[in-house]
Amino acid sequence: MIEEDLKKYDSFDDCPVRNVLDRIGDKWSILIISLLGECGTLRFNEINHKIGNISQKMLTVTLKTLEADGLLSRKIYPVIPPKVEYTLTPLGESLLPAIHTLTLWAVENMPAVLASREEYRLAVAR
Amino acid sequence: MIEEDLKKYDSFDDCPVRNVLDRIGDKWSILIISLLGECGTLRFNEINHKIGNISQKMLTVTLKTLEADGLLSRKIYPVIPPKVEYTLTPLGESLLPAIHTLTLWAVENMPAVLASREEYRLAVAR
DNA sequence: CCGTATCCCCCGTGATACTG
DNA sequence: CAGTATCACGGGGGATACGG
Numbered sequence: 222m223i224e225e226d227l228k229k230y231d232s233f234d235d236c237p238v239r240n241v242l243d244r245i246g247d248k249w250s251i252l253i254i255s256l257l258g259e260c261g262t263l264r265f266n267e268i269n270h271k272i273g274n275i276s277q278k279m280l281t282v283t284l285k286t287l288e289a290d291g292l293l294s295r296k297i298y299p300v301i302p303p304k305v306e307y308t309l310t311p312l313g314e315s316l317l318p319a320i321h322t323l324t325l326w327a328v329e330n331m332p333a334v335l336a337s338r339e340e341y342r343l344a345v346a347r
Numbered sequence: 348m349i350e351e352d353l354k355k356y357d358s359f360d361d362c363p364v365r366n367v368l369d370r371i372g373d374k375w376s377i378l379i380i381s382l383l384g385e386c387g388t389l390r391f392n393e394i395n396h397k398i399g400n401i402s403q404k405m406l407t408v409t410l411k412t413l414e415a416d417g418l419l420s421r422k423i424y425p426v427i428p429p430k431v432e433y434t435l436t437p438l439g440e441s442l443l444p445a446i447h448t449l450t451l452w453a454v455e456n457m458p459a460v461l462a463s464r465e466e467y468r469l470a471v472a473r
Numbered sequence: 474c475c476g477t478a479t480c481c482c483c484c485g486t487g488a489t490a491c492t493g
Numbered sequence: 494c495a496g497t498a499t500c501a502c503g504g505g506g507g508a509t510a511c512g513g
Contacts, residue, residue, distance in 0.1 A: 236378060236381075237450050237453035237454050237457065238377050238378070238381060238446060238449055238450050238453060239374075239377070239378060240453055240457050241449060241450075241452065241453040241457060242372060242377065242449075244457075244460060246368060246372045247505080247506095248365075248505080248506075249506095251364050251365070251368065252362060252364065252365060255362075255364060264474085264475095265474070265475055265476080266474065266475080276506075276507050276508075277475085277476075278476090278477085278478095278506080278507075278508085278509095279505090279506060279507075280476095281475080281476060281477080282505095282506090288467070289463065289464050289467035289468070290460045290463055290464055290467075291459060291460060291462075291463030291464070291467075292460070301474090301513090302474040302475080303474050303475050303476080303513085304474075304475090305474085305475065305476090312456060312459055312460070312463075315452065315456060316452060316456075318448070318452075319445075319448045319449045319451075319452045320364060322444065322445045322448045322449075323364055323367060323445045323448075323449065324363050324364050324367075325445075326367065326441065326442060326444075326445045327363035327364060327366055327367040328363050330438060330441060330442075331363060331366050331367060333417060333438055334370060334416045334417055334418070334438070336417075337415065337416055337417030337438075338415050338416055338417070341414070341415035341416075341417075342415070373485075373486095374485080374486075390494085390495090391494070391495055391496080392494065392495075395495095402486075402487050402488075403495085403496075403497095404486080404487070404488085404496095404497085404498095405485090405486065405487075406496095407495080407496060407497080408485095408486090427493090427494090428493095428494040428495080429493085429494050429495050429496080430494075430495085431494085431495065431496090
């Protein structure tokens with residue numbers, strides 16, 4: 222019984238912010254979306270080099286997830302060596318303003334957060 | 348221009364969006380911030396019950412982290428049994444618009460994301 | 474060049490029991 | 494009521510090697 226009875230009181234599963242963070246709150250998604258938002262279209266290795274410290278595996282995995290979610294599209298040129306281009310879909314582009322808002326907050330307020338955290342650390346250490 | 352100013356954050360380590368997600372991109376932070384944004388001030392067990400499916404440990408950990416980051420404040424009443432109230436700081440409140448923007452996007456576009464994902468799943472299965 | 478396929482480790486999260 | 498303490502686990506993520 223319990224499993225189902227609890228679900229109707231489960232505010233968690235229906236929270237839209239959590240749903241979106243479950244999709245794009247991982248380590249690389251938003252970074253890739255921002256990058257494509259700036260640059261328009263990029264090849265696999267271009268993204269790889271621009272980010273710099275992402276593993277090839279995670280880049281592949283993240284791009285595939287974003288494609289499955291309909292946030293970016295993949296164009297394969299049947300040439301050798303292979304050439305693949307990634308571009309945001311309109312759905313992906315629609316996410317840019319939200320990311321931008323979050324970015325602005327970060328630029329303005331992260332220094333305060335870091336300062337607070339340092340102060341807290343010192344207070345606890347004492 | 349903001350767009351150009353942000354370009355200097357291209358590298359991963361200095362990316363503001365990643366910094367903020369590293370802090371509040373965990374499973375419970377944004378949910379708690381939203382809740383306090385709605386309700387103003389809440390006691391430990393009130394948050395516990397309103398969220399419903401968070402473990403006591405994670406609630407404690409998340410609240411402590413948010414306090415250390417200066418996003419919420421903690422008021423302890425020296426009574427027995429203990430009474431502790433949590434309220435957003437101005438810094439925490441300043442995050443609400445960004446969360447709201449993200450929420451709006453989720454409400455509007457998550458159905459499309461889920462549909463795309465299902466379609467992709469079917470395409471791969473074939 | 475653009476991926477796949479493995480192996481492995483860390484740590485965020487949860488379950489449970491206990492305390493002032 | 495509001496936490497601590499401890500144990501356990503699952504999976505996100507990295508390193509590496511191989512494939513078309």
